[in-house]
Every structure is written in structure tokens, then in C-alpha cells.
Amino acid sequence: MTHDTEHEALADITPEALAVLGGGEIAYVRSIKSEDVPSLFPQAPEIAPGMTLFTLHAADGTPIMLTDSREAALANAMQHELVTVSVH
Numbered sequence: 001m002t003h004d005t006e007h008e009a010l011a012d013i014t015p016e017a018l019a020v021l022g023g024g025e026i027a028y029v030r031s032i033k034s035e036d037v038p039s040l041f042p043q044a045p046e047i048a049p050g051m052t053l054f055t056l057h058a059a060d061g062t063p064i065m066l067t068d069s070r071e072a073a074l075a076n077a078m079q080h081e082l083v084t085v086s087v088h
Contacts, residue, residue: 026059027082029073041066056082 034051037044040063047053056064056073067073077084 024058025081025083027064027077027084028057028059028087029070029077029084030055030057030087031070037066059085 032040032053032055033049034047034053035049037047037053040055044066051068054067054070054073056067056077058064065073065076067076074084
């Protein structure tokens, strides 16, 4: 399988398939702007605009946690025995 073919195959993965990928043990960290927090974490208190924050997500994209450092998100993943993967 070529790199392009692999990429195309991965692009066709449904959210349902991602949800079970890795048996609930895979997660990823993403940086976001504080302006995006309410859409991902409606229960979060108001945060000043213009801040860069980090979120930990399940493989299916479900937000798990919000923090101000990438290291804290990775530590939380490790604490909960989640394997973090790079997502591009």
C-alpha cells in the first residue's frame, strides 16, 4: 500500500470506527484558541480571548480535558493509560 493509498483509506474512517479504534486507549492533543473553548467545553468558565490552550481528545474527537500546557494534557493521557498519537 502506498502512502497516498494509506492516506485515502484513513480519510474514509467513520466517526464510529474511530470511536472503537484502539479499544478506547488512543487519544490526541490539540492546541486551540480560548475563543473556541465554549464550543468544546460549554461548562468551562469564561476565559480571556487570545490565549492558546490545549485539549486532550479521544480518538473519535470527543474532548476529554482542557489545560494551559501540552505537557499537562500528555501527563493526563498517561495517567489514564491513553496512548497519544500525532494527528495532522
